[in-house]
Amino acid sequence: MLSLLLKSIRSRIIPTSLVTISLMASMVLLLSIERIQQGAEEGFNQSISGVDAIIGPRSSSLELVLYTVFHIGRPTNNITTKTIDDIRQRNDIDWIVPIALGDSHKDFRVVATESNYFEHIKYANNKSLTLSKGKVFSDLSEVVLGADVAEKLNYIVGSKIQITHGSTESTSNKHDDFLFEISGILNKTGTPIDQAVFLDLKGYELLHLGWKSGRKVFSLDKIDLSTIPKEDLNPKTLTAAFVGLKSKLTLFNFTKSIREYPNEAISAVIPGIALSELWSIVGLVDKGFQLLSWIIIAISLIAMITLIIASLENRKHEMTIYRANGASPRFLSGMVVYEALFIGLVAIFGAIILVSIVTYFATSQLNSTLGISPAFKWISFGEVKVFSIILLAGVLSSLIPAIMVFRKNLHQTLN
Amino acid sequence: MIQKIFATFLIFLSVNSFAIVVTDEYLSTLVSNWSRLEPAGAYDFIPEDLSYETYMDPDFLAKLDEAGKKLNNTLEGQDIALPGFMVPIEFKGTNVSKFLLVPEAGQCIHVPPPPLNQTLLVDASSEPTKLRDLYIPIIVYGRISVGSQSFDIADSGYTITDAVIETLSFSDEAYINNIEDNND
Amino acid sequence: MLKATGLKYRYQYGNTIQFPEIEIERGQRLLISGFSGCGKTTLLSLIAGTLKLQDGDITFDKHEYSKMSSILLDKFRADHIGYIFQTLNLIPFLSVSENIALGIKFSSTRKSKVNDLSQEVVRLITSLGLEEEILNTPIDHLSVGQQQRAAVARALLGMPDLILADEPTSALDNDTTKKFLREVMNTFDPSHQAIIMVSHDLSIASYFDTVIDFNKHNA
Numbered sequence: 001m002l003s004l005l006l007k008s009i010r011s012r013i014i015p016t017s018l019v020t021i022s023l024m025a026s027m028v029l030l031l032s033i034e035r036i037q038q039g040a041e042e043g044f045n046q047s048i049s050g051v052d053a054i055i056g057p058r059s060s061s062l063e064l065v066l067y068t069v070f071h072i073g074r075p076t077n078n079i080t081t082k083t084i085d086d087i088r089q090r091n092d093i094d095w096i097v098p099i100a101l102g103d104s105h106k107d108f109r110v111v112a113t114e115s116n117y118f119e120h121i122k123y124a125n126n127k128s129l130t131l132s133k134g135k136v137f138s139d140l141s142e143v144v145l146g147a148d149v150a151e152k153l154n155y156i157v158g159s160k161i162q163i164t165h166g167s168t169e170s171t172s173n174k175h176d177d178f179l180f181e182i183s184g185i186l187n188k189t190g191t192p193i194d195q196a197v198f199l200d201l202k203g204y205e206l207l208h209l210g211w212k213s214g215r216k217v218f219s220l221d222k223i224d225l226s227t228i229p230k231e232d233l234n235p236k237t238l239t240a241a242f243v244g245l246k247s248k249l250t251l252f253n254f255t256k257s258i259r260e261y262p263n264e265a266i267s268a269v270i271p272g273i274a275l276s277e278l279w280s281i282v283g284l285v286d287k288g289f290q291l292l293s294w295i296i297i298a299i300s301l302i303a304m305i306t307l308i309i310a311s312l313e314n315r316k317h318e319m320t321i322y323r324a325n326g327a328s329p330r331f332l333s334g335m336v337v338y339e340a341l342f343i344g345l346v347a348i349f350g351a352i353i354l355v356s357i358v359t360y361f362a363t364s365q366l367n368s369t370l371g372i373s374p375a376f377k378w379i380s381f382g383e384v385k386v387f388s389i390i391l392l393a394g395v396l397s398s399l400i401p402a403i404m405v406f407r408k409n410l411h412q413t414l415n
Numbered sequence: 416m417i418q419k420i421f422a423t424f425l426i427f428l429s430v431n432s433f434a435i436v437v438t439d440e441y442l443s444t445l446v447s448n449w450s451r452l453e454p455a456g457a458y459d460f461i462p463e464d465l466s467y468e469t470y471m472d473p474d475f476l477a478k479l480d481e482a483g484k485k486l487n488n489t490l491e492g493q494d495i496a497l498p499g500f501m502v503p504i505e506f507k508g509t510n511v512s513k514f515l516l517v518p519e520a521g522q523c524i525h526v527p528p529p530p531l532n533q534t535l536l537v538d539a540s541s542e543p544t545k546l547r548d549l550y551i552p553i554i555v556y557g558r559i560s561v562g563s564q565s566f567d568i569a570d571s572g573y574t575i576t577d578a579v580i581e582t583l584s585f586s587d588e589a590y591i592n593n594i595e596d597n598n599d
Numbered sequence: 600m601l602k603a604t605g606l607k608y609r610y611q612y613g614n615t616i617q618f619p620e621i622e623i624e625r626g627q628r629l630l631i632s633g634f635s636g637c638g639k640t641t642l643l644s645l646i647a648g649t650l651k652l653q654d655g656d657i658t659f660d661k662h663e664y665s666k667m668s669s670i671l672l673d674k675f676r677a678d679h680i681g682y683i684f685q686t687l688n689l690i691p692f693l694s695v696s697e698n699i700a701l702g703i704k705f706s707s708t709r710k711s712k713v714n715d716l717s718q719e720v721v722r723l724i725t726s727l728g729l730e731e732e733i734l735n736t737p738i739d740h741l742s743v744g745q746q747q748r749a750a751v752a753r754a755l756l757g758m759p760d761l762i763l764a765d766e767p768t769s770a771l772d773n774d775t776t777k778k779f780l781r782e783v784m785n786t787f788d789p790s791h792q793a794i795i796m797v798s799h800d801l802s803i804a805s806y807f808d809t810v811i812d813f814n815k816h817n818a
Contacts, residue, residue: 007692007693008692010692011692041509045506045508046506046508049506052504091567092566092567094569125505246566246568246571247568247572248569249515249534249566249571249573250531251504251515251534252528253531255528256527272502272504272505273503273549276503276546277548279509279546317690318690320684321684321688321689321690321701322701323649324682324684325682325705325753326673326674326677326678326680326704326706327677328669329673330670331705411649411650411651413644413649414643414644415640415684
């Protein structure tokens with residue numbers, strides 16, 4: 001039957017192909033949306049590991065996580081260094097890494113922090129940050145680059161760069177009097193860390209020393225750096241601080257204390273919770289798109305059945321000849337069902353290939369914009385389920401024309 | 416052919432995990448497991464006729480705090496089932512490999528945090544579980560191990576390993592009953 | 600071999616046709632003429648087993664049609680009967696040889712009687728006056744006569760017992776008709792096979808052993 005069916009389809013190749021492509025495209029739509037969302041979620045989740053809480057000004061917890069971890073959005077408030085120094089004394093804390101954000105280098109975010117950042121901040125299930133070249137900054141004039149920064153801008157250890165105040169290139173806001181030297185380049189992590197430039201908090205403070213009220217008052221090369229008292233180079237405010245606790249079970253007590261800290265309005269955000277909230281929101285949008293895609297798939301299946309029913313009239317001749325030669329009505333209706341099955345399988349196979357291509361491009365896009373790198377896979381169990389449902393729906397709905405053919409041919413004259 | 420496809424479809428459906436629904440009695444048993452985490456007699460210092468004054472006395476409050484840190488060592492190595500809520504700590508892809516289990520929802524945000532002996536670190540690294548929103552009730556089945564009672568090292572408090580996690584679903588009836596009970 | 604008695608068929612739109620009694624043995628050639636309307640197709644469909652008997656009996660080599668389910672009838676037809684239509688016998692998207700091979704596609708019995716398919720096909724078509732090249736010619740390049748001959752080859756492939764032909768020469772001119780019938784009668788195997796042909800053209804009666812005039816029967 002297969003060769004007869006294939007040849008029959010070939011004689012109706014254009015409408016059949018159109019219907020198959022329509023079905024294929026709608027499946028690609030459904031799966032791509034799902035994959036992209038999953039990829040983004042995975043990538044985000046893998047971006048931070050081992051940080052129990054993030055201390056920041058009292059604001060939306062999601063916002064805090066977004067700008068401190070993913071460098072999305074801007075900090076609008078600061079916390080004082082004094083508060084962090086105070087909190088440092090607590091004995092439930094294992095380590096604390098303060099950071100300051102707000103500057104950029106050629107559109108890459110600058111993260112000012114202490115050198116212990118590279119020891120405590122991990123990603124993807126406890127993987128440590130490692131350097132591919134050079135070493136962590138040890139002087140306030142040194143910077144460490146994320147892997148993508150070095151690659152995209154062709155920097156090597158020893159190159160000298162400028163840092164801009166604020167987050168985009170602005171000719172008047174360049175600190176063009178002072179150049180930082182690249183001391184090290186990090187290995188690729190597949191997280192936003194790859195797209196960041198790291199410098200010491202003191203270097204960051206130095207950068208802003210010549211500025212008062214947003215205006216450059218003096219150039220740094222006009223001042224003898226050794227005359228500046230070391231304490232003055234400690235920044236007075238910070239954006240946030242990452243915290244690791246000795247025992248994770250004390251997490252809630254910790255966040256409560258921070259919330260009740262008397263001297264400043266701060267709070268401690270648990271990254272897992274913030275991310276979980278993010279995915280709830282995203283999940284709603286995702287479900288909306290999925291529903292839409294399923295509707296389109298249903299429409300494509302209806303188109304396929306319509307095509308088959310329409311073609312039955314044309315195939316009367318063909319079917320009568322089979323019938324005269326001994327084919328049962330069951331054979332004829334079987335051909336209809338197998339045709340639907342065949343179209344479905346071809347559409348699915350094509351969809352798998354197309355989705356892989358789409359995923360590939362989407363993944364590299366996610367990588368270049370957000371720095372995250374989700375893993376690639378050919379097909380997942382959930383997707384197999386989706387395909388099975390669609391195939392089953394297609395085959396079941398082909399029973400309509402199949403029964404039509406069956407009944408028409410059951411007791412018929414041959415003409 | 417069609418039958419084969421249909422059968423495969425049914426098998427796929429059954430492999431889906433749905434939330435489990437439990438009876439009220441079973442749920443009460445599970446909820447009572449939380450009190451097993453407190454060592455026997457830990458709260459014996461609370462007098463029968465507690466006066467408001469005592470309740471607000473800082474020494475009394477300090478004793479409550481202390482009692483909340485006490486661990487029940489007899490639970491070491493035992494299998495336990497606890498209903499509660501998930502606070503994700505560690506992710507693996509889109510799943511959660513480590514989370515804190517707390518008895519009430521929202522405990523890390525609005526409501527005062529639970530005592531240290533009513534929080535557990537659940538280690539699902541061998542088989543990471545689906546992320547559930549903070550307010551989705553779950554049941555955790557696993558083996559409990561009791562760590563140090565001084566909470567300034569990593570290996571302290573209760574940890575559950577070999578965890579199996581199920582989402583819990585309440586029928587509307589059960590929910591209404593619970594409200595009535597609470598109003599007594 | 601085949602006996603059809605008391606056949607009566609009542610159509611949807613009310614009228615009933617009564618068919619003549621038909622009896623045929625192996626080696627015989629029967630011509631039935633005098634039909635108007637679709638009576639002929641009805642009769643052939645009853646004998647072929649695609650139309651369910653209403654009144655009367657058909658027995659073919661001890662098989663009683665009235666006792667057979669439609670599935671059995673279909674199988675029976677595949678094994679024992681070859682059918683030729685008036686026109687459009689061939690499926691356009693299949694080659695000539697694929698069309699002819701349809702004759703044994705639905706019957707393992709007939710398939711087993713063919714040792715070498717391509718050889719047998721060539722034998723049949725040359726016996727029917729066709730060239731071998733025809734096997735690879737697209738259907739729409741064939742003349743009607745060539746198409747009909749290919750249809751005969753299909754009906755004969757695998758040696759079914761009975762050949763049914765529904766006005767196969769109506770679209771052919773006189774000379775082609777004569778040539779066609781000569782080749783058909785030469786090719787079919789009188790030791791095993793029989794032919795029942797329906798045609799309004801009584802001039803071809805000489806090619807047949809028996810002629811039943813339906814008009815006379817119904818008069």
